[in-house]
Amino acid sequence: MVKKGRMHMAVDQRKGDQSLAFLDPVHIISSASIVGPKEGEGPLGDFFDLISQDAGFGEKNWEKAESTLQKEALTVAAGKAKLSPWQIRYLFGGDLLAQLSATSFGAEESNLPFFGLYGACSTCGESLTLAAMAVAGGFADYAAAITSSHFGSAEKEFRFPLAYGNQRPLSATWTVTGSGAFILASQGGYVKITGVTPGKIVDMGVKDNMNMGACMAPAACDTIYQNLMDFNRQPEDYDRIITGDLGYVGQEILIQLLKEKGFDISSQHMDCGIEIYDRENQDTHAGGSGCGCSAVVLAAMILPKLRKEIWKRVLFVPTGALLSKVSFNEGQTIPGIAHGVVLEHC
Amino acid sequence: MVKKGRMHMAVDQRKGDQSLAFLDPVHIISSASIVGPKEGEGPLGDFFDLISQDAGFGEKNWEKAESTLQKEALTVAAGKAKLSPWQIRYLFGGDLLAQLSATSFGAEESNLPFFGLYGACSTCGESLTLAAMAVAGGFADYAAAITSSHFGSAEKEFRFPLAYGNQRPLSATWTVTGSGAFILASQGGYVKITGVTPGKIVDMGVKDNMNMGACMAPAACDTIYQNLMDFNRQPEDYDRIITGDLGYVGQEILIQLLKEKGFDISSQHMDCGIEIYDRENQDTHAGGSGCGCSAVVLAAMILPKLRKEIWKRVLFVPTGALLSKVSFNEGQTIPGIAHGVVLEHC
Numbered sequence: 001m002v003k004k005g006r007m008h009m010a011v012d013q014r015k016g017d018q019s020l021a022f023l024d025p026v027h028i029i030s031s032a033s034i035v036g037p038k039e040g041e042g043p044l045g046d047f048f049d050l051i052s053q054d055a056g057f058g059e060k061n062w063e064k065a066e067s068t069l070q071k072e073a074l075t076v077a078a079g080k081a082k083l084s085p086w087q088i089r090y091l092f093g094g095d096l097l098a099q100l101s102a103t104s105f106g107a108e109e110s111n112l113p114f115f116g117l118y119g120a121c122s123t124c125g126e127s128l129t130l131a132a133m134a135v136a137g138g139f140a141d142y143a144a145a146i147t148s149s150h151f152g153s154a155e156k157e158f159r160f161p162l163a164y165g166n167q168r169p170l171s172a173t174w175t176v177t178g179s180g181a182f183i184l185a186s187q188g189g190y191v192k193i194t195g196v197t198p199g200k201i202v203d204m205g206v207k208d209n210m211n212m213g214a215c216m217a218p219a220a221c222d223t224i225y226q227n228l229m230d231f232n233r234q235p236e237d238y239d240r241i242i243t244g245d246l247g248y249v250g251q252e253i254l255i256q257l258l259k260e261k262g263f264d265i266s267s268q269h270m271d272c273g274i275e276i277y278d279r280e281n282q283d284t285h286a287g288g289s290g291c292g293c294s295a296v297v298l299a300a301m302i303l304p305k306l307r308k309e310i311w312k313r314v315l316f317v318p319t320g321a322l323l324s325k326v327s328f329n330e331g332q333t334i335p336g337i338a339h340g341v342v343l344e345h346c
Numbered sequence: 347m348v349k350k351g352r353m354h355m356a357v358d359q360r361k362g363d364q365s366l367a368f369l370d371p372v373h374i375i376s377s378a379s380i381v382g383p384k385e386g387e388g389p390l391g392d393f394f395d396l397i398s399q400d401a402g403f404g405e406k407n408w409e410k411a412e413s414t415l416q417k418e419a420l421t422v423a424a425g426k427a428k429l430s431p432w433q434i435r436y437l438f439g440g441d442l443l444a445q446l447s448a449t450s451f452g453a454e455e456s457n458l459p460f461f462g463l464y465g466a467c468s469t470c471g472e473s474l475t476l477a478a479m480a481v482a483g484g485f486a487d488y489a490a491a492i493t494s495s496h497f498g499s500a501e502k503e504f505r506f507p508l509a510y511g512n513q514r515p516l517s518a519t520w521t522v523t524g525s526g527a528f529i530l531a532s533q534g535g536y537v538k539i540t541g542v543t544p545g546k547i548v549d550m551g552v553k554d555n556m557n558m559g560a561c562m563a564p565a566a567c568d569t570i571y572q573n574l575m576d577f578n579r580q581p582e583d584y585d586r587i588i589t590g591d592l593g594y595v596g597q598e599i600l601i602q603l604l605k606e607k608g609f610d611i612s613s614q615h616m617d618c619g620i621e622i623y624d625r626e627n628q629d630t631h632a633g634g635s636g637c638g639c640s641a642v643v644l645a646a647m648i649l650p651k652l653r654k655e656i657w658k659r660v661l662f663v664p665t666g667a668l669l670s671k672v673s674f675n676e677g678q679t680i681p682g683i684a685h686g687v688v689l690e691h692c
Contacts, residue, residue: 018435018459020485061676089364090544098444098503099670100464101678104547108681113364113544115472116464116668116683118446126461130476137483139366156672157444198436198459201450322462324445326502330407332447335454337462 019197019230019340026132027189027346028182029142032076033299034069035292036151036177042277047300048178049076055152055177062152063101069179069292070095070106070148077144077181088112088183089140092131094123095148096175096291097157098324102148106179112144120320121216121245122199123147123291124180124298125339128316129196131184132341141185148179149290158209158325171211171249173273173289174282180295190307190346197227197340201322205333209323212334213250213286216319219336220246221257223317227340228263235265239311242302243338244294244318245273247287272297272318294318302343309345316341365543365576365686372478373535373692374528375488378422379645380415381638382497382523388623393646394524395422401498401523408498409447415525415638416441416452416494423490423527434458434529435486438477440469441494442521442637443503444670448494452525458490466666467562467591468545469493469637470526470644471685474662475542477530478687487531494525495636504555504671517557517595519619519635520628526641536653536692543573543686547668551679555669558680559596559632562665565682566592567603569663573686574609581611585657588648589684590640590664591619593633618643618664640664648689655691662687 033048040051050072057065057072070093078085091110094117095102107114119126127145134140152162154175160166184193202219220243228234235241246254251274255266272294273287298316305311323334379394386397396418403411416439424431437456440463441448453460465472473491480486498508500521506512530539548565566589574580581587592600597620601612618640619633644662651657664687669680 063672063676094464096445097670098672099442099466099668101668101670101673104668104681105673105678108547108549111546113546114683115476115544118440118462118464120445130461133480133483133485137479137485139479139483198461200457200459201454203454322445322447322450324443324447326409326444327447327451330409332451335450337460 017230018226019195021195022136022193025192025194026135026184027187028191028303029185029189030077030081030183031299031303032073032080032181033296034073034179035296039176039178039276042282044276044300048296062150063097066095066102066148066150066153067106070103070146071109073179073181074110074144074146077183081183083142083183085110088142088144090115090134091144092117092127093146094118094127096120096154102153119337119339120322121289121291122318122320122337122339124295125318125341128182128341129198129339132193132196135184135186143184144181146181147291147295149175149292150177151175154290168285169210170285173212173245173247173286174277174284175290176276176288176293178292178296180292180299191303192344192346193341194344195231195342197223197230199223199338201335201337203333203335207333209328209334211249212289212321213247214253215321215334216336217246217250217253217257219338220254220317220319223338223340224258225261227315235263235268238268238313238315240270241265241268241315242270242272242317245287245289246271246319247273249286275301306343306345313344316343363576364572365541367541368482368539371538371540372481372530373533374537374649375531375535376423376427376529377645377649378419378426378527379642380419380525381642385522385524385622388628390622390646394642408496409443412441412448412494412496412499413452416449416492417455419525419527420456420490420492423529427529429488431456434488434490436461436480437490438463438473439492440464440473442466442500465683466668467635467637468664468666468683468685470641471664471687474528474687475544475685478539478542481530481532489530490527492527493637493641495521495638496523497521500636514631515556516631519558519591519593519632520623520630521636522622522634522639524638524642526645537649538690538692539687540690541577541688543569543576545569545684547681547683549679549681553679555674555680557595558635558667559593560599561667561680562682563592563596563599563603565684566600566663566665569684569686570604571607573661581609581614584614584659584661586616587611587614587661588616588618588663591633591635592617592665593619595632652689652691659690662689
């Protein structure tokens, strides 16, 4: 069977263009969101597909719990799309842990050709971008994108053992326990991906691992600015511009940085990390974070609003802070990266 | 500017097909290999672009040394292709460290839109596959693929502090200090990528992190078998079938496993990990490993032989062992993954 690649537009790179416009858009034909109890108690609790009452998901450690989250999310998404596993040609996935251990053991059973991705909390955007390119390029009839994070495994990976009960500054975010899975195809969906803006690594020299919002805001600014320039759009051409997990601190910085570049997004901006928890009652300080954060908010809130045409066009920008324990302890900065995905009602 | 996607062929997935054939092949227009002193003293020493006499590459820690390796490799590869950095549209890269810290800080200065990848030592295959898809799909005029590993940073990441001087079993491999970079385009190269076989995660239950060859051989077998089936080829249709870093132990297992599936590759098989060191004189036991291993052997040895038409067609199969310190200590198995790339003289 010979297939023809789909067409897309690539604007002149010398102007700094880094976006792709899919002239034949890629459809999100199904999605799934699975979260832990804390997320279930938050403002979006009614909209997730599954809420576990046990953050351990019946497993004996957090890493295995996160793998189970991913397995279940992919199963639910494939089921909603009425697909047998073999019909998904490629799986694009990642998580926050060293060597993607949650994803490796989560993806194993699916028996799908697998591309492991790491973009910190921006991985949901990276996986959607590459899965969309695979479908738009004609390389896959169906491609899946999956990401996850887990509060327990992430604190262990990046900060302190939970049992220490250490204090968290107000600029700290709370890693979301959750996984979002998405099935992409060339047709048949209710939301389409019409373009992507893969992000650059942006480093403003911030070194505070308890203030991820400040680390990531410059990268979000860079990607959003580039998206507006590449597509020749104004902020009001989007019903919402939705970052991944800048939280309250990062939101303020992002809006200010973009104002300095000539764009006021204060009316359009929304942040998944702000939406997922109740700041007053859930003690989550600056908001939620993790590559599960933007993924479950996309599945539970953003896609349904696009489907119902409450929003017509949204710029979805998962944001990542590129640090490791080792680089942090060696005194390195925390660069950011953000990948933009243009989502439209169809 | 509107570009037309290139054509490719996707065989019937119900037969388990997972390969892509690029009817309009993607060219590798330049490559670069940079290694440390030990690799420079090995049998391929004459063929690397740069050999550092200092494994620290002038940096104050191994992680920074590895980032420097990557920066230099990309610079050399771009220079050989006579490209300005802005002409490379997307960078696909990764390394072995937690959260890809070597790549994050290595890629930062390039200021290119960046996709972070993790496939353990298979990442060179993963990056070439996705970069080839980006070019073949018409999404990029030029795409770059880069991977690295460093003996010092890898031992720290996965095993024991070097200062312990702990004994290594004969099945252990030696992580290569090196980085390979590749620039891909739709024309203008001397070697073309005519197809890819993205791999699945294969877990045979092996748990020995001092015997990576045994962990990865089943994945290599799966990908090579699938490649031969998808393209309807016999082993002799390839001048060489070259795995990443199975080493002596993994090589034996791979050849046996494929024999059981009806293919004898003993005349074609070669392993980058075996080629890069002198087993007798360099005390490297089962061979070299790391995602720098297959990358520098590709750049220094495989591509030149294809260019000179000593070989006409090669199946290049970087192999990865998906473990982390945490998953290993929690008693998990070590699954493998291998991505196949078909390289031909042009």
